[in-house]
Amino acid sequence: MKKTFEEALHYRRAVRAYDAQKPIDTVIVKKCIEQATFAPSSSNMQLWEFHHIISKETNEKLAEYCFNQSAAKTAQEMIIIVVRKDLWKKRAQSNLQFLKNIFGEKPASEYSKREKFALNYYQKLIPFTYADFLGILGYLKYFTFWITGFFRPIYREVRAKDIRVVAHKSAALAAQTFMLGMAVEGYDTCPMEGIDSFRIKKLLNLPSEAEINMVISCGIRKPQGVTGPRFRIPFDEVYKQW
Numbered sequence: 001m002k003k004t005f006e007e008a009l010h011y012r013r014a015v016r017a018y019d020a021q022k023p024i025d026t027v028i029v030k031k032c033i034e035q036a037t038f039a040p041s042s043s044n045m046q047l048w049e050f051h052h053i054i055s056k057e058t059n060e061k062l063a064e065y066c067f068n069q070s071a072a073k074t075a076q077e078m079i080i081i082v083v084r085k086d087l088w089k090k091r092a093q094s095n096l097q098f099l100k101n102i103f104g105e106k107p108a109s110e111y112s113k114r115e116k117f118a119l120n121y122y123q124k125l126i127p128f129t130y131a132d133f134l135g136i137l138g139y140l141k142y143f144t145f146w147i148t149g150f151f152r153p154i155y156r157e158v159r160a161k162d163i164r165v166v167a168h169k170s171a172a173l174a175a176q177t178f179m180l181g182m183a184v185e186g187y188d189t190c191p192m193e194g195i196d197s198f199r200i201k202k203l204l205n206l207p208s209e210a211e212i213n214m215v216i217s218c219g220i221r222k223p224q225g226v227t228g229p230r231f232r233i234p235f236d237e238v239y240k241q242w
C-alpha cells in the first residue's frame with residue numbers, strides 16, 4: 001500500500017547505502033520525476049531539467065564525480081536536477097503561448113484587463129527582470145529599484161546572482177517533491193551537493209550557463225543506509241509567530 005503524506009515525510013531519510021539485491025523500477029522513478037514537475041516555480045518559469053541516469057556506466061562515472069560517497073556508489077539510478085536560467089526566453093514564450101491558447105487568439109484590443117496583465121507579465125515584466133548584459137544591467141536595475149524602494153515596497157531580486165537564487169529555489173522544491181514521491185512508493189533517495197559540478201556538466205554535455213542544483217541517488221535502503229535517528233533543531237527555536 002502507498003504511504004500517506006505523513007508516512008512518506010517520516011519515511012524519507014537521506015539514505016547512504018542501498019541494497020543491490022532490491023532493484024527499483026525505472027518507470028516508477030520516471031513517474032516521480034514527472035510528479036516533481038508539478039512543484040511550484042517562480043513565475044511558473046520551470047527553469048529546470050531532470051536528467052535521469054539509468055545506465056550502469058554513466059552511474060559509475062557520476063558516482064566518481066560525487067566523490068564516491070556510498071550514497072552514490074551503491075545507487076541504482078541517479079537524478080541530476082539542472083537549473084537552466086539560460087532558457088528564460090524559451091520558457092517565457094511557452095507560458096505566453098499557453099495563455100494565448102487559453103484566452104483565444106484575438107486582436108490585442110479585445111483582451112480583458114486581466115488577460116492583458118497576464119500577457120504583459122511574460123511579454124514585458126519577465127524580459128525586464130531576466131535580461132542582463134554582463135551583469136551590468138542587473139546592477140543598474142538593482143540600484144534604480146533600491147532608490148525607488150525608499151518610497152514604496154519594490155521587488156529587489158533583479159541582479160544575475162539574485163535570479164540564480166530564484167531559479168535554484170524552484171529547482172529545490174521540485175527536488176523535494178521528487179523525494180517525497182519516491183518515499184510514497186517505498187523508494188529511497190539521498191540529495192547530494194558534495195559533487196564536482198564542472199565534471200557533471202561535461203558528462204551531460206550541458207552548456208556553461210546550466211547549473212547543477214543537486215544530484216539525487218535512488219534505490220532501496222539497507223538497514224545501515226540510515227545512519228542514525230533524525231536530528232532536528234527544536235521546533236520552538238525555528239518557529240516564530242508574529
Ligand SMILES: Cc1cc2nc3c(=O)[nH]c(=O)nc-3n(C[C@H](O)[C@H](O)[C@H](O)COP(=O)(O)O)c2cc1C
Pocket residue numbers: 012013014015016069071190191192193194195214230
Ligand atoms: C542540498 C542538500 C545537499 C546535501 N548533500 C549531501 C551530500 O553530499 N552527501 C550526503 O550524504 N548527504 C547530503 N545531504 C543530506 C543531508 O545531510 C540530510 O538531508 C540531513 O542530514 C537530514 O537528514 P534526513 O534527510 O535523513 O532527514 C544533502 C541534503 C541537501 C538538502
